[in-house]
Amino acid sequence: MPVEIGRLSQLQYLYLNQNQLTALPVEIGRLSQLRRLELNHNQLTALPADIGQLTQLQTLELDQNQLTALPTEIGQLSQLQGLYLNQNQLTNLPEEIGQLSQLYQLYLNQNQLTSLPIEIGQLPPLLQLELAENPLKDIAEQIRQRFRLRIDSK
Template identity: 40%
Template sequence: MGNSVLKAHLETAQKTGVFQLTDKGLTEFPEDLQRLFGNLRTIDLSGNKIEVLPHMVGKFSLLKSLSLNHNRLTFLPDELCKLKKLETLHLSGNQITRLPSEFGQLSALKNLILSGNQLRAMPTQLCSLRHLDVVDLSKNKIQAIPDEVSGIQTIELNLNQNQISQISVSISHCPRLKVLRLEENCLEISMLPQSILSDSQISLLAVEGNLFEIKKLRDLEGYDKYMERFTATRKKFV
C-alpha cells in the first residue's frame, strides 16, 4: 500500500473523524494516525495483519469505536483502557489470551466483540463495566462461568462454541441479563442451574448442541416461569 493512499485516508479522516483501512495487509498500526489524536471518533483496521497495538492508542481521547477484527493481536496494551469515550470494541478473529487488568476503566463501553480468540477464562474485569449491552465471547476456550459473573451488567452474553461444562448459580443474579447463548458447549443438563429458569431475568436461553437433548429442558423445575418471560419478550418484538 502506497503512502499516497494512506495520505488520502488521513486527509479524509481529518474532516470526517473516521479512519477506515480494511483488508490492506497492514502489518503495523499506522504511526501517522498520531496526527489525529484529537479528531478521530472511529478507527477500523479490520482484516489486516497487525500484531501489536501501540501504546499511543490510549491518546485518541474522542474515540468511540475501535475495530480490529481479523488481525494477529495476542494481547492488548494497558493504555487502551484510557479511552473513556469508547463505546464499541470489535476484536473478533485474533489470538488474544486475556484482557488488561485495567479493562474495567473503559467506563462507556457498550459493545464488546471478542469471538474467535484464545480466552480460557471469562474476563472478570467486565464486571466493572456498567453500560454493557452486548458481550460476545463465542468461539474461545472458556471452560467455566465463575461466581463473579453476577456482577456483569450486560443485556446479552454470547458464550456459544466454548468448552463450558460448569456454570455458577450466580449467573441467575445478573441484573440486566436477558439473552444467554450457550450453544455448542460441554454442558450436562445437571450442570445447568435451575435458577436460570426460575429466578433470573433471562428471557432467551440458547443451549442447543450440548450434552443433552433440548427437550429435557422442559422437565426442569422453573421451565414454566422461563417460558412466561420468553413469551412476554417475544410479544414485544412482534
C-alpha cells in the same frame, strides 16, 4: 497494537477485527469514552485487567479468539449491554459477570464451559443467553428456570 492507542481518550468506536492480535496493551484502559470495542477473529488468549476501566463500554465483541478466562474486572463494565464470546476456549466465567447490570445479550457458543456462575441468573435485563456447543454439565436451578434451559445428554 501500539501503546499510543491510550492517547485517543475521546475515541468511542474501535474496530480491530482480523488483525492477528495476540494481546492488548494495558493502555487500552485509558480509552474512557469507548462505547464499542470489536476484537473478533484475532489470537487473544487473555484480556488485561485494565479492560475494567472502560466504564462507558456498551458492546464488547471477542468472537473467535483463544480466550481461556476473563479477568474479574469484567464486572466493572457497568454500561455493558452486549458481550460476545463465541468460539473461544473459555472453561469458566468469573462470578463478577453478575455485576453487569445493563447486560441483555450474552453469547457463549462454542466454548469449553461445563458450568455457569449462579450470578448469571441474577442479571435482570438479560434477554438473550446463547450456550450452544459447550460441554455443560451443571447449571444452577435458578438459571435453568429463568431461561428454561435443559441439558441434553448424548
